[in-house]
Amino acid sequence: MAGRRRWSTEEILDAAVELLRTSDAESFSVRKLAAVLGTDSSSLYRHFRSKTELLRAVADRILLAAVDGYRPEGDWKQRITALALRVREAFGEHPQLAAVWARYASGGTGSRLVMEEVLQALSASGLPDAEIPARYHRIAVLIAALIASEAGVGAVTPEERAQGTELFRVAVFGADPERFPALARFARDVRPLGADRRAAFEEILAAHLAHIEAATSPTRGPARGGPPRR
Amino acid sequence: MAGRRRWSTEEILDAAVELLRTSDAESFSVRKLAAVLGTDSSSLYRHFRSKTELLRAVADRILLAAVDGYRPEGDWKQRITALALRVREAFGEHPQLAAVWARYASGGTGSRLVMEEVLQALSASGLPDAEIPARYHRIAVLIAALIASEAGVGAVTPEERAQGTELFRVAVFGADPERFPALARFARDVRPLGADRRAAFEEILAAHLAHIEAATSPTRGPARGGPPRR
DNA sequence: ACCTGAACACCGTTCAAGT
DNA sequence: ACCTGAACACCGTTCAAGT
Numbered sequence: 001m002a003g004r005r006r007w008s009t010e011e012i013l014d015a016a017v018e019l020l021r022t023s024d025a026e027s028f029s030v031r032k033l034a035a036v037l038g039t040d041s042s043s044l045y046r047h048f049r050s051k052t053e054l055l056r057a058v059a060d061r062i063l064l065a066a067v068d069g070y071r072p073e074g075d076w077k078q079r080i081t082a083l084a085l086r087v088r089e090a091f092g093e094h095p096q097l098a099a100v101w102a103r104y105a106s107g108g109t110g111s112r113l114v115m116e117e118v119l120q121a122l123s124a125s126g127l128p129d130a131e132i133p134a135r136y137h138r139i140a141v142l143i144a145a146l147i148a149s150e151a152g153v154g155a156v157t158p159e160e161r162a163q164g165t166e167l168f169r170v171a172v173f174g175a176d177p178e179r180f181p182a183l184a185r186f187a188r189d190v191r192p193l194g195a196d197r198r199a200a201f202e203e204i205l206a207a208h209l210a211h212i213e214a215a216t217s218p219t220r221g222p223a224r225g226g227p228p229r230r
Numbered sequence: 231m232a233g234r235r236r237w238s239t240e241e242i243l244d245a246a247v248e249l250l251r252t253s254d255a256e257s258f259s260v261r262k263l264a265a266v267l268g269t270d271s272s273s274l275y276r277h278f279r280s281k282t283e284l285l286r287a288v289a290d291r292i293l294l295a296a297v298d299g300y301r302p303e304g305d306w307k308q309r310i311t312a313l314a315l316r317v318r319e320a321f322g323e324h325p326q327l328a329a330v331w332a333r334y335a336s337g338g339t340g341s342r343l344v345m346e347e348v349l350q351a352l353s354a355s356g357l358p359d360a361e362i363p364a365r366y367h368r369i370a371v372l373i374a375a376l377i378a379s380e381a382g383v384g385a386v387t388p389e390e391r392a393q394g395t396e397l398f399r400v401a402v403f404g405a406d407p408e409r410f411p412a413l414a415r416f417a418r419d420v421r422p423l424g425a426d427r428r429a430a431f432e433e434i435l436a437a438h439l440a441h442i443e444a445a446t447s448p449t450r451g452p453a454r455g456g457p458p459r460r
Numbered sequence: 461a462c463c464t465g466a467a468c469a470c471c472g473t474t475c476a477a478g479t
Numbered sequence: 480a481c482c483t484g485a486a487c488a489c490c491g492t493t494c495a496a497g498t
Contacts, residue, residue, distance in 0.1 A: 006481085030472065042474075043482055051472065052390055056397070103382045104390065105423050107397025112405050112413060115420070119412035133419035138437075141430045144423055145379035146371075152333045152378065160282055160334065167286070167337025175342050182349035183342060189363035190345070193335050193374055200371045204438065207368075211437040214444070236462085260491065270464055272493075281491065 007037055009047045009057075016058045020094055026155050028096060030054070052100065059094075059101040063110025066090035067117070076121040077209040083117050084143050084205055091147050098151035102144040115140075126216045135212055142208055146201050153194045161194070168192045237267055239277045239287075246288045250324050256385050258326060260284070282330065289324075289331040293340025296320030297347070306351040307439045313347050314373050314435055321377050328381035332374040345370075356446045365442055372438055376431050383424045391424070398422045 007015075012033070019036055020028050030051050034041035048054040066086045072079045091098035105111055118139060122132045156164070177184035237245075242263070249266055250258050260281050264271035278284040296316045302309045321328035335341055348369060352362045386394070407414035 029470085031470085040483055041472080042484080045473070046481080049393075050390075053393065056394075099382060102379050102423065103386050104394030105398055105401075107394065107401040111398075111401050112410055115401075116405075116410045116413045119416055119420075123412055129416075133416050133421065136416070137421050137423075137426065138430055138434055140423055141376075141379075141427075142434050145375040148382065149332050149371075149375035149378050152329060156333055160280075163279075163283065164286075164334035164337065168335055171335075171337040171341050172345075175346075180342055180346045182353055183346045186349055186359075186363050186366070190349075191363065191367050193332065193367075193370055196367065197371075200368055204368055204372050207441040208434065208437055211441050259489085261489085271491080272465080273463055275492070276462080 007039065012037065012044065012047055012054075013057055013061055016054065017061055020058065020097065026096060052104075055097060055100040056104060057108065059097045060108030060110040062090050062094060062097055063087065063101070063108070063114060065110075067110060067113045070117070072117065072120070076125040077206075077213065079121040079124075080118055080139065080209060081202070081205060083114065083121075085202070087114065087143065088147050088150070088201060091151055092154065095151035095155035098148045102148035105144075125212065127212070139208065143205065146204065150197050150201065153197065156194075164194075165192060237269065242267065242274065242277055242284075243287055243291055246284065247291055250288065250327065256326060282334075285327060285330040286334060287338065289327045290338030290340040292320050292324060292327055293317065293331070293344060294338070295340075297340060297343045300347070302347065302350070306355040307436075307443065309351040309354075310348055310369065310439060311432070311435060313344065313351075315432070317344065317373065318377050318380070318431060321381055322384065325381035325385035328378045332378035335374075355442065357442070369438065373435065376434060380427050380431065383427065386424075394424075395422060 015036055016028075016033055019033055023032070030044060031041045034044055044054070048057070066089065067083070070083060070086060073082065091101065115136075119132065119136055122135055122139075123129075127135060172183065172187045172190055175183045175187070183190075245267055246258075246263055249263055253262070260274055261271045263284075264274055267274075274284070278287070296319065297313070300313060300316060303312065321331065345366075349362065349366055352365055352369075353359075357365060402413060402417045402420055405413045405417070413420075
């Protein structure tokens with residue numbers, strides 16, 4: 001695939017995205033990327049100070065691609081939800097990028113676009129400006145945590161998953177009903193963490209946004225920071 | 231520290247907990263554990279099929295220690311919150327264990343205890359039994375995601391953190407106000423993902439539990455699954 | 461029966477030596 | 480000025496050979 005020539009930083013990032021997409025989870029390495037490019041791993045260290053810096057740059061590309069084509073639609077909750085689902089989708093097949101993103105935030109144009117959209121949506125929500133940065137932070141933490149942890153679940157190898165499922169089954173069905181009465185009672189319907197992730201993601205986010213909304217609406221909920229007047 | 235003798239599975243796990251606690255983040259390895267025990271890494275593979283299986287067992291110990299001494303107090307929300315904070319605390323210094331736990335769930339006695347407590351708290355909340363397993367699942371996903379991602383943030387090396395902070399600063403303050411008006415407006419108050427994690431954890435969890443409560447209380451919120459009668 | 465040593469197939473990163 | 484090769488200091492895991 002690769003002749004011998006000089007590669008620009010951009011081309012390296014393109015190749016990294018491609019390699020991450022085609023290689024199976026957790027197996028990306030600097031050495032493999034170099035091999036794909038037909039060069040030595042050491043030469044990549046002129047473009048990036050470390051593997052983390054490289055992955056961070058790739059994560060921002062993914063984010064950029066995720067936001068590409070997004071047009072705000074609906075109320076502020078729908079806008080945030082649509083954006084979050086796009087980001088989730090984008091990182092869905094890139095477990096290690098999700099982890100890097102959640103750890104450090106990518107800090108590039110992709111990041112900026114996502115931040116901007118969420119901040120605009122919150123501005124449209126009726127929240128007082130003074131509360132927006134903190135609300136934004138909680139939303140970002142929540143979304144990043146859910147996406148990264150979901151990606152982590154996705155990165156589990158089939159046999160590890162099988163072991164985990166078996167352990168879960170034993171933990172739930174093997175529990176002594178005397179000591180664990182509630183567990184025994186709900187054993188049949190309790191699901192492992194990895195089950196049903198998309199619905200869980202949407203519901204948890206929806207719950208969080210609904211909670212914010214309750215704090216902004218005068219007729220409902222306890223508005224923090226004094227009663228609103230109309 | 232180590233004479234040459236046979237080690238039981240339990241002793242290996244004790245040593246692993248100790249090594250994880252004293253070693254700095256992300257540097258735990260099977261080989262180091264073997265070195266601490268004065269044996270060869272290969273001999274550990276009679277006790278565990280893989281590093282993951284070993285870490286899973288260790289994670290369950292951590293969970294067990296976290297729940298040890300816990301006594302239910304207060305209403306159902308306070309009980310879940312207290313438990314979650316204990317688990318958070320326990321995994322706070324064990325990033326890789328948190329990741330393993332969130333990926334597969336540990337499936338041991340520690341897991342069982344946590345599940346039991348949360349299920350009991352939910353039973354006391356007034357939710358109909360039919361809704362409890364799904365509610366439990368969302369709570370578990372949320373808590374695991376927050377803890378694992380927080381642990382991930384904690385595992386970042388100082389210089390990586392410095393790079394990340396700088397990138398964030400540039401992304402926020404360097405944004406073109408024309409293209410990113412909201413970002414420009416809130417630049418001064420927006421915090422990076424890693425900031426203020428404990429408060430974020432508590433607030434996000436509180437919001438989620440409040441949302442559940444709103445669904446159970448007849449006088450408030452839209453109760454899913456038909457109107458309650460009293 | 462149990463454990464060891466050596467090996468396999470990898471990592472990220474550095475740096476002297478080459479072109 | 481740029482890149483390479485080789486090396487350093489590691490990994491998880493397997494398995495023949497030893498006790």
